[in-house]
Amino acid sequence: MLKTYVITGGTDGIGRAIADTYLERGQEVVVVGRNAGKGEAWLDGARQRGAAARAHFIHADLSRLADTGAVVERIRSSCAQVDALVLCARHFRTTRAVTADGFENTFAHFYLSRFVLSHGLADLLESADAPVILNIAGPGGEGEICWEDLQLAREYDGQRALMQGGRLNDLLGVAFADARPGTKVRYVLLNPGTVSTSFSGQYTPDVMARIDVIRRSAQPVHEAMVPIVRLLDAPPAAPLSAFVRDVPISPHGPGFAIEEARRLHLHTTRLLADWETGTTREASGAGKSRTHIGTSN
Template sequence: MKTHVITGGTDGIGRALAHHYLGRGHEVVVVGRNAEKGRAWLDAARQRGAAGRAHFVRADLSLMAETAAALESVRSSFGKVDTLVLCARHFRTTRLVTAEGFENTFAHFYLSRFLLSHGLADLLEAAARPVVLNVAGPGGRARIHWEDLQLAREYDGQRALAQGGRLNDLLGVDFADRRPDTAVRYVLLGPGTVGTSFSGEYTADTTAQIEAIRRSARSVQEALTPIVKVLDDPPTAPLSAFAQGEPLSPHGPGFTVEEARRLHRHTQKLLAAAGFV
């Protein structure tokens, strides 16, 4: 029986994946911050006679303490993880600093994925065909603000997400670079514009734009097909990237090992200063 850990698994693509693999008889761990949605996930599993294979870990992934607690919950409950799906995402129009001192989008969209990717690496190695699927939109051209990664001077919600996509590309490069002989396949995937919940806090103008986008977006079920294909039949390369099912090269200017190592060092310093490594 496979074990899938899915962040953002109470909404959108994450929820669809969770139900898909639960229906196939697999073990599914959903990580999310909304306890009510977590109970709804567990109730739905009970109604399908799959209560023993459905799990919910409540965690606000913008907080590293809660991310670390979720990580330990998985580690204490399972001997292996076949797939780690990183789907959680939340848009903020205005800049917010968490109680731990990190900018919210940077923490939620990048730091939590860093901790979970590296923190579950050994459990992934214990699986037969392990995959990390990082849903973040690879291959973007956004600028990385190396001297201001948390955008204290130039915050904009779209800029924060776009930079986060670049940081996750480098996270994938870093993961593969540190494990040259790993069996884990790290996959960076952009599903395109999909009609999910668009979790976030928006201005009135932005809300209107989101509604217009939602009307023309692909359905979650349509987006699911290429994702399931990658998870069921992982690529042979340690690192790969896809945009709406089409392969992208995970090499070149946006995927340099030098920048990935630089980001890893910077991330380690930030987390160590806050007491999380």
């Protein structure tokens, strides 16, 4: 049976390995990426393997909400169902940057886009027999959520932004399952460990030197793929699950508190509603009233 796999960050690293794996298995694969050249190279490879009809590339910058929304609409207009949504896209920034929408870049790219894609494609996932969302974001991390400054306007650090983003994605998974009792969709949070990929991002020379050291000792992509393929082929029975590589961890511990997940979900829906009505500015904390969400202090 032909299945449809949607993969963000699918032109490089783990995302590309997943895309290639399922394309070679004869499945329909939709890759989303910001680099048009890499996207065309992936399509060229598909054509050479005789799989051009099943390979699709959507050029999008997922730090931009308009681009993310356009991805959702394009998939909805061309796909009857989505069997797997794999969220891999990540981009590190040593220095803080604000998108044209007024959001901190890591918050927008690493969290907001995954929220919009998860919820925006939920009904297409429900149309599949055994649908799964695989969110590769590092569950179980020790990052602290700065509730009063989610976009780190006051004390930005690139690693801190990524670690907080991992925590926000944990809560995204909790809230997704909480909002859909009885859903067929299995939400899987995965920390693949340190993998030797391109480490997409903007780095200072000293940080890049540390990344080069990490890359040399990191596991190769083909090793990281083993538990990923296993989870995609046979999603867990529970609506929400979390793994560090192939080791399950409880999605009910302190880092997965339902109260925090609901708080974040409410804040995010309000933030997106304000953006859609054109009132969003650079956001500060989740503890503000709706009229102040998106307004810098």
